[in-house]
Amino acid sequence: SVPYLDAKGAWDDFYTENVSYLLGLVHTPLKQKGDEVVVLAQVLAHEANLGYEHWIDLHLLKFNGVEVKSLGHLNDLISENMRKEEQFMTFEFAPEEGGRLIVMERALSEQATEDVCKEHSIGSHYVLRTDTV
Numbered sequence: 001s002v003p004y005l006d007a008k009g010a011w012d013d014f015y016t017e018n019v020s021y022l023l024g025l026v027h028t029p030l031k032q033k034g035d036e037v038v039v040l041a042q043v044l045a046h047e048a049n050l051g052y053e054h055w056i057d058l059h060l061l062k063f064n065g066v067e068v069k070s071l072g073h074l075n076d077l078i079s080e081n082m083r084k085e086e087q088f089m090t091f092e093f094a095p096e097e098g099g100r101l102i103v104m105e106r107a108l109s110e111q112a113t114e115d116v117c118k119e120h121s122i123g124s125h126y127v128l129r130t131d132t133v
Contacts, residue, residue: 002026004039008057018057021094025059036070040093044120048112052102059094081106 005011005026010019025037038060045053060068063077064086081089089109091102116122 004041016057022057022059031069034070038068038071038074040091044116046112046116048104048108049102055100055102058100060091061094061096061099062090062092064088064090065092082110 005019005022008015008019010023014020022037022039030036040055040058040060043049043052043055060074062068063074064081066077068074068077078089086106089104089106091104093100093102117124
């Protein structure tokens with residue numbers, strides 16, 4: 001989002017390669033109304049996500065092989081994954097060819113989410129705002 005890039009100071013100087021990639025998306029038309037660019041801004045460290053804690057500012061393309069259209073759509077996909085009690089959650093990040101991949105065991109992820117929320121005084125494991133600022 002543009003406010004996120006503003007907060008990073010991305011318009012003034014080179015920030016990171018990942019933020020430069022995101023800047024390139026600002027003027028790229030979305031496929032349909034309601035689509036959003038979903039960004040992994042930060043990973044809160046936990047033993048379940050060891051090795052991913054330094055991943056920041058990544059454009060999420062797919063969840064379990066399904067193209068992510070918006071944050072609300074991602075929320076729906078994750079909720080469906082939880083309801084079906086699928087074994088894994090797979091997150092694919094840009095670029096499409098040669099991008100990064102996170103694979104997490106669903107059950108372990110649920111416990112890790114609870115632990116991280118407790119450690120960082122986060123009242124709910126997610127808060128989905130669908131309004132625009």
